[in-house]
Amino acid sequence: MIFRRSLTQLGGRVMAMARDVGGVFVLTMEVLRALIPPRLDGRETVRNLYKMGNRSVPIVVLTALFVGGLMVIQFAAFVKQFGARALVGWGTGYAVFREVGPILIGLMFSGRVGANNTAELATMTVTEQVDGLQALAIDPIRYLVVPRVVAMMIMLVALTVIGDAVALIGTMIMSYVVLDIHPYTVWYSLVDNLGPSDFLHGISKSLVFGAAIALSSCYFGLTVRGGAVGVGRAVNAAVVGAAVSICFLDFLMTYLTA
C-alpha cells in the first residue's frame, strides 16, 4: 500500500516536471517566434535593463570582491609550500573566468532578479493584468516576456564582466596582504597564461544562464495558480528551476568544450 502510494507520488512529480520542462520549451519557441522578424518594445526593454541591472551592481561587486580574496586565502598554504607565487594570477583568473564568475553571479542573479521577475509576472497574472493586456490586443509574450529575456541575457553578461574584474581586484588585494605578492605579478601571471577564449567561455555561459533564468522565471510567473499562496510557490519553483538549469547547462557546456 505504502509502496503503491509512493510510486503514485513519484509518478505525479515526474509528470509535473515533464509538464514544466515542456512548458519552458514551448515558451522558448514562442519567444523565438516573437523575435522573427526582430521587434522589441523599446520602452519595456529599457525599463527592465535598468531595473534588473542597475540595482544588482552593488551586490555583485561586494560578493565578487570577497570571492576573489577568498580564493587567495584558500590557495595561500599551497602557494607558500610550493613557492608557486607566479601561478596565483593564472589560477584565480582561470577559475573566475570559466566557472566561479558565471555560476556565482548567475545564481545570485536568479535569486534576486529571477525571483523578482516571477513575483511580478505572477502578481500580474492573478490580478488579471495579463488578461488585461490580451483584452487590449497586446501579445503578453511580445510585450512582457521578450523584453525580459533580452534584458536578463544582456544584464547577466554585463554583471559577469563587472564581477570578473572585481574578483581579480580582490585577488590582487589579498595576494598582496596575505602572500606579499605585488599586484603586477598577479596581473602578468594572468595575461601571460590566459587568453580571450577563457574569458569568452565564461561570457557564453552567462548568456545561456541569462536565457535559462529568464525563461524559467517567466514560465512560472505566467502559469501561476491560486492567488498569493500560488505566487510564493511560483517564486520558489522558478528559483529552483533556474538553479538546476544553471548547473546542468554549465556541466553540458563545459563537457562539450573540454
Next chain:
Amino acid sequence: MTARDGQAAVELEGVGKAFGGRRVLAGVSLTVPPGGRLGIIGPAAGGKSVLLKLIAGLQRPDAGAIRVLGHDLVAAREPELAALRKRIGMLFQNYALFDFLSVADNVAFPLLHAGVAADEIDARVAARLRAVGLAGSESKMPAELSGGMKKRVGIARATVARAELVLYDEPTAGLDPVTTSKIYDLLRADQAETGSTAVVVSSDVAAVAAFADTIAMLHDGRIRWVGAAAGLFDADDLVVRSFARGEERDGAAVLSRSVEAARPAPGAWP
C-alpha cells in the same frame, strides 16, 4: 468585418465551459443587438465573469458557438482574435490596472498601442479622466488609489478607445450610490455618443436594471430568464423575482447567494 445591420453584435448558442471538472456554464444562449445594453445578473461565482471573458475571446468555450461583431470566436485563430479585441473594450472585476504605469499611462495604453497621435492621446485621456472624476490624479500610481478610484480608471481605460462593444464586469462594485449613478450616466452618455453595444455584469441589480434595456439572469450555469429590464422585478419566475428583490425563498437559498454577490470585495470601497 463589422456587425452588419440586423446582425447581432453578440450571439451565443449553447455555450458550455468547465474548469477542472466543475461545470460553470452549460448551454448558455444569448443575443445582443448592435447598440443594445444587456445586463447579466446572477448569484456570485455563477460564471458571469467567465461569460464576459468568453465574449472577449480571452477564453475558449468547451461547447457551443460564439459570434462577436461578425466573427466566429470558436474558429478564430489568434491574429483574428487580436484584431477583434481592438474593437472591444473591457473592464475587469479586479480592475486589471497595470501597476507599473501611472493613471494617465494606464488610460493612454490602448491608444498608444493603436498608433494614435500623441497630442490626441493627451486630449482624450484628460477628457476621460475628467469624465470619471479623476482629473488631477494623472501621475498617481495604481497602488496609491482606493478601490473605487481604480474602478473608475478601469472604466476610463475600457472606454477611451471608443470600442464598438464594451464589456463591464461589476462596474460599480464598491462605489457609493452617488458615484454609481454618475458612472451609469457616463456609460449611457458614452453609448449614445459612440453607438456601442454594452454588456454589463453586475451584482447591483437595481442599478443595472435601470441602465440596461435587457436583463439576463444566469443561474446554475444556464440562462434562467431573459427579458426587458422593466419586467425584472415582476418576473413570473419566482427564483428570478426573489433574486431581483433580494427576498428569501426556499430556505434563503437565493437570498444568501444574492447577498453574497452584493457584498463588495475587501478593500473595494472608494
